[in-house]
Amino acid sequence: MRLSVASLALAASTALPALAADPVALHCERLFDARSGKVLGEHTIVVEDGRIRSLLPGRAKLPDGTMSIMLAGRTCLPGWTDLHVHMGGQSSPQSYSEGFRLDPVDYAYRSVGYANKTLQAGFTSVRDLGGEVSPHLRDAINQGLVEGPRIFAAGKSIATTGGHADPTNGHNSMLSHLIGPPGPTEGVINSVDDARQAVRQRYKEGSDVIKITATGGVLSYAKSGDAPQFTVEEIRAIVDTAKDYGYSVAAHAHGTKGMKRAVEAGVTSIEHGTHMTDEVMRLMKQHGTWYVPTIYAGRFVAEKAKIDGYFPEIVRPKAARIGAQIQETAARAYRGGVKIAFGTDQGVGPHGDNAREFVYMVEAGIPAAYALQSATLNAAEVLGLDDQGVIEEGRRADIIALPGDPVADIEAVLGVDFVMKDGTVYRTPERE
Missing domain, CATH: 3.20.20.140 (Metal-dependent hydrolases)
Structure with a gap:
C-alpha cells in the first residue's frame, strides 16, 4: 500500500501514530548522509518498532501490504x-x-x-x-x-x-x-x-x-x-x-x-x-x-x-x-x-x-553540510548517544523530510513538512 504526499496529507491525524505499529517504507527522492555530509540519490527506508530496519538504494520492491510513504521531491534527513x-x-x-x-x-x-x-x-x-x-x-x-x-x-x-x-x-x-x-x-x-x-x-x-x-x-x-x-x-x-x-x-x-x-x-x-x-x-x-x-x-x-x-x-x-x-x-x-x-x-x-540557525551558520561561512552535521551526527556525539543522528540500520527512526536539497540551498531547512520520531509520524506534507 502506497501513500503519496497528497494522500498522506488526507489521512486522519489520529491514524498517523498507528503507522509505527507495522513496517513502514519511506521512499525518499534524496537522502542526507550525516557521516559524509553528502546528499545521496533515491533511497528507501524501512521502519519497524521505532527503529530503522533497513536502508535500501533506489525505490526498493517490498513485500505486498507494506505501508509506503512516497516523499517525492524531498530530501530525508536524520531528525x-x-x-x-x-x-x-x-x-x-x-x-x-x-x-x-x-x-x-x-x-x-x-x-x-x-x-x-x-x-x-x-x-x-x-x-x-x-x-x-x-x-x-x-x-x-x-x-x-x-x-x-x-x-x-x-x-x-x-x-x-x-x-x-x-x-x-x-x-x-x-x-x-x-x-x-x-x-x-x-x-x-x-x-x-x-x-x-x-x-x-x-x-x-x-x-x-x-x-x-x-x-x-x-x-x-x-x-x-x-x-x-x-x-x-x-x-x-x-x-x-x-x-x-x-x-x-x-x-x-x-x-x-x-x-x-x-x-x-x-x-x-x-x-x-x-x-x-x-x-x-x-x-x-x-x-x-x-x-x-x-x-x-x-x-x-x-x-x-x-x-x-x-x-x-x-x-x-x-x-x-x-x-x-x-x-x-x-x-x-x-x-x-x-x-x-x-x-x-x-x-x-x-x-x-x-532551523533558522542553519541559515545563520552558513552566512558565517560554515558549509551547509557541516551545519547539518552539527545538528545530527555532532549533536549525538555531544549527548553521548550512538543510536541517533544518522539514518542507518538499527538506529532510532527519527527521520524528517523537506522539499529541495538543503546542502545546495540552506533555506530549504525552513520547509520541513514530514516528521517521524521513534517510528511515529507527527507531520505530513500539505496536499499538493
Missing part, C-alpha cells in the same frame, strides 16, 4: 537535535515581570505548545539547558501525554551568588529577606562543597545533564555579561561529581577568562562563547571541548535591544554589545578547527524557528 533550548518560556517585554505573577503551572502549560512547535520544525531531540519545567515536560512526552521532541533536561542551572542563574537577581531587599539566600538546593553555590551538593541535587531531581553559568549573561538582571563567576576548583568539582552520575556539563560562557576556567576544568561544551580568543580555541581543541554558538539568540537580542522597553535598561547594553558578536565568533571558531554542534538558545527567540 535534528537542538542542544540549547529553554522550553519553559519565551522572551517578551513581559518576561521579567511575569516571574513575579505566574506560577510554575503557567509555564508548564506554555511549554506544551513550545514543544509541539519544536517537533513540527524537525527537531526530534533537544537539550534543555535550564528550567525547572523541562524534566516534567520530558516525562510527559515520554509517557505519550503530549507531543514534543525527546528532551535531555538540565533542570535548574548551577550559578554562583549574583551569577547569571541566581534566581533572586533583581529582587528588592524585602523580598530577598523573605525568601532568604538561595543555596545549592536552588542551584546557587559558593564553594567546592556547595558545587558537589548542587550536582547531587540535580541528580535527585532527575536531571539528564548539568548546566553551569561560567560567566555573566545577557538577559540576567545584572550588570556584567562576561565576568567569570566560578573558580576553576568549583567547576572541577562540578565536572568530577557529574562524572560520578554519568552526566556531561555544558557551560554558558561569554567572557574569555570564564571560558578558559571551564575548558581547563573539563566541561563538555561551551555555549555562546562570545569573546572566544585564539588561546581559548587552542585549549578547546586540546581538551576536545565542543562549541555550541547559538547565533540565533545573539542576533535576536541585538535586534530587540534597539526597541525601547523590550529589555530592562540594565540588560539592554549587554544585549546590544554581546549579541551582535556571536556570529563572527562562530565563523572564527569554524575556521580555527573547533568542533561545533548545533544550538539556538530558543526561549530567547521563538520556539519553532530553530
Whole structure:
C-alpha cells in the first residue's frame, strides 16, 4: 500500500501514530548522509518498532501490504537535535515581570505548545539547558501525554551568588529577606562543597545533564555579561561529581577568562562563547571541548535591544554589545578547527524557528553540510548517544523530510513538512 504526499496529507491525524505499529517504507527522492555530509540519490527506508530496519538504494520492491510513504521531491534527513533550548518560556517585554505573577503551572502549560512547535520544525531531540519545567515536560512526552521532541533536561542551572542563574537577581531587599539566600538546593553555590551538593541535587531531581553559568549573561538582571563567576576548583568539582552520575556539563560562557576556567576544568561544551580568543580555541581543541554558538539568540537580542522597553535598561547594553558578536565568533571558531554542534538558545527567540540557525551558520561561512552535521551526527556525539543522528540500520527512526536539497540551498531547512520520531509520524506534507 502506497501513500503519496497528497494522500498522506488526507489521512486522519489520529491514524498517523498507528503507522509505527507495522513496517513502514519511506521512499525518499534524496537522502542526507550525516557521516559524509553528502546528499545521496533515491533511497528507501524501512521502519519497524521505532527503529530503522533497513536502508535500501533506489525505490526498493517490498513485500505486498507494506505501508509506503512516497516523499517525492524531498530530501530525508536524520531528525535534528537542538542542544540549547529553554522550553519553559519565551522572551517578551513581559518576561521579567511575569516571574513575579505566574506560577510554575503557567509555564508548564506554555511549554506544551513550545514543544509541539519544536517537533513540527524537525527537531526530534533537544537539550534543555535550564528550567525547572523541562524534566516534567520530558516525562510527559515520554509517557505519550503530549507531543514534543525527546528532551535531555538540565533542570535548574548551577550559578554562583549574583551569577547569571541566581534566581533572586533583581529582587528588592524585602523580598530577598523573605525568601532568604538561595543555596545549592536552588542551584546557587559558593564553594567546592556547595558545587558537589548542587550536582547531587540535580541528580535527585532527575536531571539528564548539568548546566553551569561560567560567566555573566545577557538577559540576567545584572550588570556584567562576561565576568567569570566560578573558580576553576568549583567547576572541577562540578565536572568530577557529574562524572560520578554519568552526566556531561555544558557551560554558558561569554567572557574569555570564564571560558578558559571551564575548558581547563573539563566541561563538555561551551555555549555562546562570545569573546572566544585564539588561546581559548587552542585549549578547546586540546581538551576536545565542543562549541555550541547559538547565533540565533545573539542576533535576536541585538535586534530587540534597539526597541525601547523590550529589555530592562540594565540588560539592554549587554544585549546590544554581546549579541551582535556571536556570529563572527562562530565563523572564527569554524575556521580555527573547533568542533561545533548545533544550538539556538530558543526561549530567547521563538520556539519553532530553530532551523533558522542553519541559515545563520552558513552566512558565517560554515558549509551547509557541516551545519547539518552539527545538528545530527555532532549533536549525538555531544549527548553521548550512538543510536541517533544518522539514518542507518538499527538506529532510532527519527527521520524528517523537506522539499529541495538543503546542502545546495540552506533555506530549504525552513520547509520541513514530514516528521517521524521513534517510528511515529507527527507531520505530513500539505496536499499538493
